[in-house]
Amino acid sequence: MISVIGAGFAGVEAAWAIASRGQRVRLFEMRPNVKTPAHETNLFAELVCSNSFKSKSPASPAGLLKAEMQCLGSLVLEVAYRHTVPGGEALAVDRTQFSEEITRILQDHPLIETSREEVTDPAPLLKEGPVILATGPLTSPALSKRLAEWTGRSHLYFYDAVAPTVTADSLDRSIIFARSRYDKGEGDDYLNCPFNKEEYEAFVSALVSAERAPIHAFEAGGRRNGNSGEQESEFLEKIKYFSGCSPIEAIAEKGVRSLAFGNFKPVGLTDPRTGRWPYAVLQLRPENRERTMYSLVACQTRLKWGEQKRVLQMVPGLENAEFVRYGVIHRNTFVDAPRVLNSNLELKGHAGLFLSGQLTGVEGYVESAAIGILSGLFALNPSLAPPPRASAYGSLLAHLQDESDREFAPMNINWGLLPDPAEPVRDKSKKREIKLENAHRSFGEWFASVCVE
Ligand SMILES: Cc1cc2nc3c(=O)[nH]c(=O)nc-3n(C[C@H](O)[C@H](O)[C@H](O)COP(=O)(O)OP(=O)(O)OC[C@H]3O[C@@H](n4cnc5c(N)ncnc54)[C@H](O)[C@@H]3O)c2cc1C
Incomplete structure (x- = not known):
């Protein structure tokens, strides 16, 4: 049995990715018994602030990431498109209808057992199978303490103070x-x-x-x-x-x-x-x-x-x-991913314990949901080849794996993360076109070769 802790954006996608591939999952969510300082409802995948999932344009990095998520069977996007509200180029949703439907789908799924419980120590669950930790930027203090013990205190952050x-x-x-x-x-x-x-x-x-x-x-x-x-x-x-x-x-x-x-x-x-x-x-x-x-x-x-x-x-x-x-300065729990995570999102030295969502060092609803799907796939198959570098997924993973000398800080998907073409291209729009083409081609090849459907 695979356990997923936290029913936010990453947790719901991870649970869905696993259950829709025929495996049983237990999904833990501490609300309403234990609250966070930002969530206001008991619903899964609550949008704590804006109601936007960023650009719908397929020619934007956020649109590219969404296209890749849809290939992998994203539940968040499927439900989001059923509850859109006018938002211009952005995919905006009715937040209550969206989260209510996500909650209903997961609670009614025959392979998903939901439990309204705070998990303070994932170790006992690990004895029963893989565990995905998807407790987000406001991970409960007891679990943060455990995570700090596992990662080493200097590799777990509680605040983001990021320069532009x-x-x-x-x-x-x-x-x-x-x-x-x-x-x-x-x-x-x-x-x-x-x-x-x-x-x-x-x-x-x-x-x-x-x-x-x-x-x-x-x-x-x-x-x-x-x-x-x-x-x-x-x-x-x-x-x-x-x-x-x-x-x-x-x-x-x-x-x-x-x-x-x-x-x-x-x-x-x-x-x-x-x-x-x-x-x-x-x-x-x-x-x-x-x-x-x-x-x-x-x-x-x-x-x-x-x-x-x-x-x-x-x-x-x-x-x-x-x-x-x-630049942002706000409360945010996340790990120093390049130092503590393997390329399959597994915590180094803790086989079977996968991190997911914003806890890994991506930022935003869409990016966290995207990593949620991937963590579900890795929990099913830890040796799955990661998505290629040129794809939007590969670009997020490259950020989490980049050990160069910098202060690691969470990041959204953006043009700068997508790799430059092999040959220098001066024209900015041409360069972006090539980045998109490379991403589509390489993700398509990966998807066809790994059969993750
Ligand atoms: C104040 C604030 C405003 C934000 N505004 C935006 C915005 O406008 N746009 C945007 O894209 N992103 C925004 N974000 C970031 C966004 O919320 C996250 O990127 C996204 O929710 C992360 O998804 P996640 O699944 O990793 O975590 P979450 O969605 O936070 O889900 C984590 C879940 O785990 C549960 N949990 C925590 N600890 C435990 C435990 N020990 N046991 C069981 N369950 C637990 C929590 O209750 C929660 O439901 C904001 C974040 C904050 C804090």
Whole structure:
């Protein structure tokens, strides 16, 4: 018997993938007996915030991932398409009807036994068969504790403090220069965006006055009606404690030069155009082995996404930057996947224990559901060949497996994750077309060869 813990997006897909291939599953969900700070219903696959499953366009990375999920028999998408509401290009759903139908289907399935129970230790279940841990960003504290013991505390995160990421293609290399501080390390490890005094001061002024994302009460002190100023400082204290960083807007508020003396210090970074150190420097670090994406070093931020784009595009060299991930600072439980997971999502050193959904380090309803299906397939056959690198699935897995020197952080599917064509292509839309073609072809070949239907 296979056990799935957590009936969120990943858990329902995993249970469905297994049961619809003829195997028995036990699905555990702790709600309503134990609540999370964000879920409000007793339903499976609850949408805790927006009601959108991102773009329907087959020419977008989210559309590509959805097409691959449909090939593998996604329940979430099948039900979502039955409960759509107008959402433009996005697949938007009636959240209650959607989750009610998912819950009904799983509860009525003859091969699925559902149990409203918090699992605090998966070890006894492992004796009966594979276990899939799909307890999500708000995994209950007792189970998080167990997971921390298994992964090592430093490989389990409780907060996300992520800096924005941009595509390599969109950087202005006539301004940005490659250089490591005092020329230590590989010359092109870091890219540098040089500010002069006027540019820097204009940037800081925009940064401190930009609009910030609201803090959920549970992320700070846990009081639902607290004073917002107090909540903000409690939240920032927690972030500092858990991830050792403060958002750049909070640092900038302390004084106009505080970033130039700290996160943006220019020492040892000679600009080849002037032969001098700039007034301040924002550094960019490769986000993946292929260097198709760069993250903005030490730029954790809580600005609203539109504001991040507006303000960060004031940085010299980032005027046309394409953001594939915005900075976020929020509660989120996830593991350091490149260090603790095998390529089949099994926890290293714990045969039969698979992680799934957002816990693995993907982000969002669709990505978590996608990994849910795959974890179900791996639980059925741990030696199943993983989807190919060029596919959307393969790109998510490559993110989870990329051991390059970076701070691992959760990611949505995006263009930067899909690998570049073998031959360089300058035209952006042509390049994307080739990425899509490669993804379709390779996923089709994999699907035909592994017979996962
Ligand atoms: C406040 C907030 C807002 C968000 N907004 C968005 C958004 O707008 N769009 C978007 O795409 N994504 C959003 N996300 C992320 C999204 O919720 C996740 O990507 C997705 O739900 C993850 O799926 P999952 O199956 O991994 O986890 P979940 O969907 O969270 O499911 C995990 C399930 O496990 C259960 N559980 C936890 N611990 C135990 C245990 N010990 N025993 C038994 N059951 C347990 C939980 O009750 C829950 O039902 C948001 C997340 C949060 C926290």
